[in-house]
Amino acid sequence: MLISALAITFGASQVANAEGGTNDLAPVDVVEVNGLIDEIVVRDIEQAIDRAEASTSQAVILQVNSLGGVVSKTRMEALFNKIIDSKIPIAVWVGPTTARAYGSAAQLLAVADVSAMADGTRIGKTGKLLTTSAGEVSFGDASATLRTTTVNSKEAKRLGALKLTTDDEGVPVLRNMLLAMNGLSIKGQVLRTVVEVKSDSGDELIREAATTRFFKLGLIERLLHTAASPPVTFLLVIIGMALLIFEFFTAGIGIAGVVGAVCVVLGSHGLATLPLRGASLAVIIVSMLLMSIDVQVGIPRFFTGAGLVSLALGSLTLFRSSDGGEIRLSWLTFISGMIAISLAFVVGMPSMVRTRFATPTIGREWMIGSTGRAVGTINPLGIVQIHDAQWRARTNRSTPIQDGQELRVAAIDGVTLEVEPLEGAARDYREMRKPKSE
Numbered sequence: 001m002l003i004s005a006l007a008i009t010f011g012a013s014q015v016a017n018a019e020g021g022t023n024d025l026a027p028v029d030v031v032e033v034n035g036l037i038d039e040i041v042v043r044d045i046e047q048a049i050d051r052a053e054a055s056t057s058q059a060v061i062l063q064v065n066s067l068g069g070v071v072s073k074t075r076m077e078a079l080f081n082k083i084i085d086s087k088i089p090i091a092v093w094v095g096p097t098t099a100r101a102y103g104s105a106a107q108l109l110a111v112a113d114v115s116a117m118a119d120g121t122r123i124g125k126t127g128k129l130l131t132t133s134a135g136e137v138s139f140g141d142a143s144a145t146l147r148t149t150t151v152n153s154k155e156a157k158r159l160g161a162l163k164l165t166t167d168d169e170g171v172p173v174l175r176n177m178l179l180a181m182n183g184l185s186i187k188g189q190v191l192r193t194v195v196e197v198k199s200d201s202g203d204e205l206i207r208e209a210a211t212t213r214f215f216k217l218g219l220i221e222r223l224l225h226t227a228a229s230p231p232v233t234f235l236l237v238i239i240g241m242a243l244l245i246f247e248f249f250t251a252g253i254g255i256a257g258v259v260g261a262v263c264v265v266l267g268s269h270g271l272a273t274l275p276l277r278g279a280s281l282a283v284i285i286v287s288m289l290l291m292s293i294d295v296q297v298g299i300p301r302f303f304t305g306a307g308l309v310s311l312a313l314g315s316l317t318l319f320r321s322s323d324g325g326e327i328r329l330s331w332l333t334f335i336s337g338m339i340a341i342s343l344a345f346v347v348g349m350p351s352m353v354r355t356r357f358a359t360p361t362i363g364r365e366w367m368i369g370s371t372g373r374a375v376g377t378i379n380p381l382g383i384v385q386i387h388d389a390q391w392r393a394r395t396n397r398s399t400p401i402q403d404g405q406e407l408r409v410a411a412i413d414g415v416t417l418e419v420e421p422l423e424g425a426a427r428d429y430r431e432m433r434k435p436k437s438e
Contacts, residue, residue, distance in 0.1 A: 025195055025210035026058035028178060032216055033062050036322060037069035037105055038273050040217065040225045042079050048215055049086050057213070059089040059191060061177060062112070065096075068103030068322040070228075070274055073130060076104045080111045080132045089113040089186040091164075093177050094121045094153075103127060103323035106146065109162065110137045113186045116164040116171040117153035123161070124150030127323050178209040224269055230319055231333040233270030238311070238337055240264035241288045242344050249295060249349065274327065275320040283314035291345040299413075300346045308342060370409050371422060374401045384419055396420040 031048040033041055045062065052060045069076050083090045092109045094101045095118035101109065102125040109115035109123060111132060117123065124146045129137040139146055142159035156162050164171070164180055171177050182194040193210045217225055226232055243260025271281065291307035294300050315334060319327040372386035374393075379400040384393040384407060395401055396410045396418045406422040 025192055026056050027211045027213050028193060029057045029060045030174065030212050030214045031060060031062050032214070033064045033066055033105070033108075035066060035225060035229055036274070037066055037071065037076075038225065038228050039071055039075070040221050040228075042071055042075060044215075044217055044221065045079060046082050049082060049088075049090065051215075053087050057088065058189070058193070058210070059091060059114075059181065059186075060086075061091045061093055061174070061212075062108065063174070064092055064094050064101045064105055064108060065099035066102070066105035067100055067327075068105055068125075068325065070322050076107075077130050077132060080107070080130060080137065083108070083111050084132055084134055087187065089181075089184075089189070089191060091115065091177070091181060093171060093174065094118060094123060095171070096173070097121065100150075102150070102325060104130065107137045110139050112163070114164045114181055114184065115162050116177055116180065117156055117162065118172050119153055122150045122152050123156060124148075125325050174212060175209050178212070179207065223266070227266040228270040228273040230270075230274060230327050230329060233267055233274060234315060234318065234329055234333060235337055236263045236267030236270065238284065238288075238315075238341055240267055241285070242341060245288060245292050245295065246344070246349055246352070248292075249352065275322060276318055277320055280314045280317045283310050284318070287311035287314060291341075295345065295349045300350055304345055307345070308338070311341060312338060367409050367417065368411060372407055372409070372419075374403055374405050374407055374419075376403050377401070378407075378419065384417060386417070391415075391417050393417045393419045 029048060029052045031045060033045065035041070048060055051057075090112050091114035092101075092112040093116050094109070097118050097120035099118065099121045101121070101123040104126075106123045106126045107130060110129075111134075125148065126137075126139075126143075126146050129143065129147075131137070139159075139161045142151075142156070142161040145151065145159060146161060151159065151161070153162075164177075171180055178193040181191050184191045194207050195210075196207055216222070227236060240260045240263030243256045243263065247254060247257035247260060287307040287310035289307075290303045290310065293303040312334075315329060315337065319329070321327065367386060370386055372384050375383040375385050375390060377400070378384065378393055378395050380395045382393055382395075382401070383390050385391075386409065392415060394413070394416050399420055401407055401419065401421055407419045408422050409417050410420050411418040
């Protein structure tokens with residue numbers, strides 16, 4: 001095992017009694033780097049380095065699980081220079097198991113003072129290596145392999161891509177990382193991350209690691225960073241627009257409108273952060289407008305189907321590649337979003353519109369053949385008044401009707417009345433006029 005294989009390079013003066021232990025060791029700061037590396041993550045790493053340099057910390061460990069960066073090349077190179085020029089050692093650990101480090105996230109291992117990987121993790125797909133104050137980022141002989149492919153911890157060790165080598169295949173947990181770093185001489189200082197203490201019985205020595213201080217993003221930063229992940233951005237945008245459309249067809253401003261606005265704002269932050277295709281975003285917006293056409297008549301028809309197809313096409317092509325490879329929505333995210341929008345525009349919103357414009361009277365067939373008066377010009381849509389109640393109306397066969405002109409109900413389409421002038425209108429099969437008494 002790794003613990004038994006590590007040699008402790010300090011003498012008897014480093015062996016503490018039970019009352020001492022890790023209290024004599026300077027702490028090590030651990031910063032989580034999860035998800036795509038955006039401006040929020042870059043700034044958090046820089047602040048962590050400044051904080052560690054101004055405190056008693058002896059090193060900073062970046063715990064990386066990232067598929068790449070979405071900041072500019074210049075911004076990432078500035079971060080690399082910050083790591084290289086730091087006064088204290090900076091270590092990168094790709095973990096826990098199943099973690100990934102691709103693109104510029106993988107290049108962090110090359111610019112760090114210490115780098116290691118947990119079993120089951122992979123690094124690679126670095127793409128074009130960036131340039132720092134110390135020259136081009138390099139993994140040595142492994143640079144060419146890592147440019148286009150990925151390797152596991154065992155392969156990375158064999159290729160010489162890691163700066164921390166042990167007798168084991170990987171560094172499974174953070175405590176093992178601290179054990180492996182003990183005694184390393186970096187930037188003019190010797191890391192002391194492990195101390196030996198006597199057990200309670202006093203007959204054996206126990207190795208205890210230095211205290212680790214974990215730092216995570218603040219609440220607002222975490223919210224914005226989460227909103228800038230591809231699946232969350234996609235769901236926020238489509239759900240936010242759907243809620244705003246729902247609110248448009250209801251009276252007043254309610255909870256749906258407020259929630260929809262918040263979703264659109266957070267989703268817009270994600271769209272501004274992630275690499276996307278503008279044409280695909282335009283297709284998604286148009287798809288929502290198409291589905292809105294059928295919402296106003298209360299019946300899902302052609303435009304609903306066309307909108308759903310457009311939404312699917314726009315969603316599948318929305319994001320472009322990051323420096324770690326192509327960004328794609330998972331099938332679970334895509335299917336969940338499509339099901340939610342389908343239910344909203346096929347079942348939910350049409351039912352809401354029909355309920356809003358319905359009357360307490362059960363059945364409206366009795367209205368066919370009834371007469372009324374136009375409230376404003378109807379050409380082809382407008383409002384009519386039938387028996388002291390106002391209804392949404394559409395002129396039958398696009399015959400314009402002027403304000404105040406008498407009219408007759410020829411048919412009913414969902415919650416919309418089809419009307420015609422009282423005089424001069426042609427007869428057709430949809431009319432159900434009462435026969436004249438003989």
